[in-house]
Amino acid sequence: MVAPLNPCELEIDLFCRGVRIDRSCSLEEDARVFRRTRAGLGSGLELVLPGGLKDIWMNAPVEEDFAQASPYRLVKEGARYLLLDERNSLRYPVRIPPEPxxxxxxxxxxxxxxxxxxxxxxxxxxxxxxxxxxxxxxxxxxxxxxxxxxxxxxxxxxxxxxxxxxxxxxxxxxxxxxxxxxxxxxxxxxxxxxxxxxxxxxxxxxxxxxxxxxxxxxxxxxxxxxxxxxxxxxxxxxxxxxxxxxxxxxxxxxxxxxxxxxxxxxxxxxxxxxxxxxxxxxxxxxxxxxxxxxxxxxxxxxxxxxxxxxxxxxxxxxxxxxxxxxxxxxxxxxxxxxxxxxxxxxxxxxxxxxxxxxxxxxxxxxxxxxxxxxxxxxxxxxxxxxxxxxxxxxxxxxxxxxLRPRAPKADPLHPPRPRPAAA
Ligand code: SF4
Known part of the structure; x- marks a missing residue:
C-alpha cells in the first residue's frame, strides 16, 4: 500500500504537478477568485492543507498546461473538499479559504x-x-x-x-x-x-x-x-x-x-x-x-x-x-x-x-x-x-x-537627502 504524503510533501507535489478541478466543485461560491497578479505566481487556487504541526497555505497551479495532466483532482463531497490522487486513490482533505x-x-x-x-x-x-x-x-x-x-x-x-x-x-x-x-x-x-x-x-x-x-x-x-x-x-x-x-x-x-x-x-x-x-x-x-x-x-x-x-x-x-x-x-x-x-x-x-x-x-x-x-x-x-x-x-x-499604529520618525515625502536625478 502506498503511504500518504505528509502535508509538505503534498504541497511540493502540488506546486510541481498542479490540480485539475472536478465538476463537483463550486469554487465560484466557495473560493477566492483566481487573480493573475504581479509576477503571475498567485494565479492558482488558494488551498489549505491541514496538518498536525501546522496547516499549510498554498496557491496550487490550475491554469497551466502541466496542471491539466495532474494526477490530482479536486472534488467536492457534500460540503467538504478532497484532493484525489488518481495514481493510488489516496484522498487528502483540504480547505478552500473563502474570499475575504x-x-x-x-x-x-x-x-x-x-x-x-x-x-x-x-x-x-x-x-x-x-x-x-x-x-x-x-x-x-x-x-x-x-x-x-x-x-x-x-x-x-x-x-x-x-x-x-x-x-x-x-x-x-x-x-x-x-x-x-x-x-x-x-x-x-x-x-x-x-x-x-x-x-x-x-x-x-x-x-x-x-x-x-x-x-x-x-x-x-x-x-x-x-x-x-x-x-x-x-x-x-x-x-x-x-x-x-x-x-x-x-x-x-x-x-x-x-x-x-x-x-x-x-x-x-x-x-x-x-x-x-x-x-x-x-x-x-x-x-x-x-x-x-x-x-x-x-x-x-x-x-x-x-x-x-x-x-x-x-x-x-x-x-x-x-x-x-x-x-x-x-x-x-x-x-x-x-x-x-x-x-x-x-x-x-x-x-x-x-x-x-x-x-x-x-x-x-x-x-x-x-x-x-x-x-x-x-x-x-x-x-x-x-x-x-x-x-x-x-x-x-x-x-x-x-501592530499598533504609530507615527513615523521621518518624513515620507521629503527624504533626508536630496533625491537623485531621475534615471
Ligand atoms: S520579476 Fe522581473 S520583470 Fe517581473 S516585475 Fe520583478 S523585476 Fe520586473
Missing amino acids: AWYERRTTLGTPMQDVGVLQGTYLGIYISNSCGYWWMRGEGREALNCAFCTTGYNVGVNERVDKAVEDVVEVAAAAKAEGCTFTHFNTGFHGGRDLEMVAPYVAAVKERVGQLVGVQALPARPADYWKYDWLLDLGANHFSFCWEFQHPDWFARLCPGKRATLGQDAFFRALEYCQRKMPKGACSGEIIAGVEPIEWTLRAIDYITDLGAFPTVCIFRPCIGSDMEHVPSPRSEDMIGVMRHMYEACRRKGIPIGAAPNIEVSLIVQPDDARYLAPRDLRFWAQEARSWVVRRLAAPVFARE
Whole structure:
C-alpha cells in the first residue's frame, strides 16, 4: 500500500504537478477568485492543507498546461473538499479559504478593493505602481528585458490598478487587518532607481494609520543610496526582500536580463548584506526560484542567505501562462523535497527564526516552517521545536507593538537627502 504524503510533501507535489478541478466543485461560491497578479505566481487556487504541526497555505497551479495532466483532482463531497490522487486513490482533505469580505467592497474613492491588493495566503500583496520598467526597456537584440518567468507586464493595469492612491491602500490594508491580516507587502518592480522613494509614502501611511507589519520588495539601491533603507526603517519598514532568483551568474544573466543590464547580481547581495546587518535576524529575505538552475546552485543560495542571518524565500518554478518560460517543464517533486529539507536544516543550524511572526502564511512558497514536516523526528527536531516556541513567546510583545499604529520618525515625502536625478 502506498503511504500518504505528509502535508509538505503534498504541497511540493502540488506546486510541481498542479490540480485539475472536478465538476463537483463550486469554487465560484466557495473560493477566492483566481487573480493573475504581479509576477503571475498567485494565479492558482488558494488551498489549505491541514496538518498536525501546522496547516499549510498554498496557491496550487490550475491554469497551466502541466496542471491539466495532474494526477490530482479536486472534488467536492457534500460540503467538504478532497484532493484525489488518481495514481493510488489516496484522498487528502483540504480547505478552500473563502474570499475575504473586503474583496467585494470599494474604497471611499470608489476603487474596487480587490483591484488594490490581493491576499496571498494570509498576507496582503500590493504592487504599488506602473508595472515594471523592464517590460518596456529593450536590450541589444531589441527584445524586452523582463525576467523570463514573469507575467507582470500583462497583469498590472489589466487585472490590477496601475495608479494606487495612498488613501486606497490604507483603506484596503485596514479592511484586511480587520479580518486578521498582519502583514502588507509592497512590491515595486523596476523604476529606474526611484523605487524606494515611491514606496515610502505607502509604508509610512500603513504604519501610522493601520498598524501592520510592512515589507518592501524593490530592486536594490546603489551603495551611495543605502541611506534610503535607513530612511524606510525610520518610516517603519519591518522587512526587505531582494529577488535575484538564480544564484549561478549565467542563469541570472540569461533569465533576468533587465536586472543584469541595470544592476548586476552583486547589487542584490550587497544590499541584502547591508539591510540584514541593520535588522533582527530573519527580518530580510533573499528570494530565489528552485527548479531551473542546477540544484547545487539553489542549495548554495540558501546557504549564502542563511549565513547572513537572512530568511530564505524559495519559490518552486511555475511556468506561468504568457511568460517566456511558459513551455519549460515544472520541476520534479523529489528534487524540490531535497531543496526544502535543506532550507529547513540551514535555518535550524544558523538559528534563523521560523514561524515567529503572527499569522503570516505565504501561499506562493514553501515556508521554512512548512518544511518542518520533511525533517526526521529526532532529538534535534524537538530541540528546534522548543527553541521556536520560546522565540515565539519572546517575540510576541515586539510584534504586538509593531501592530499598533504609530507615527513615523521621518518624513515620507521629503527624504533626508536630496533625491537623485531621475534615471
Ligand atoms: S523585476 Fe522581473 S520579476 Fe520583478 S516585475 Fe520586473 S520583470 Fe517581473
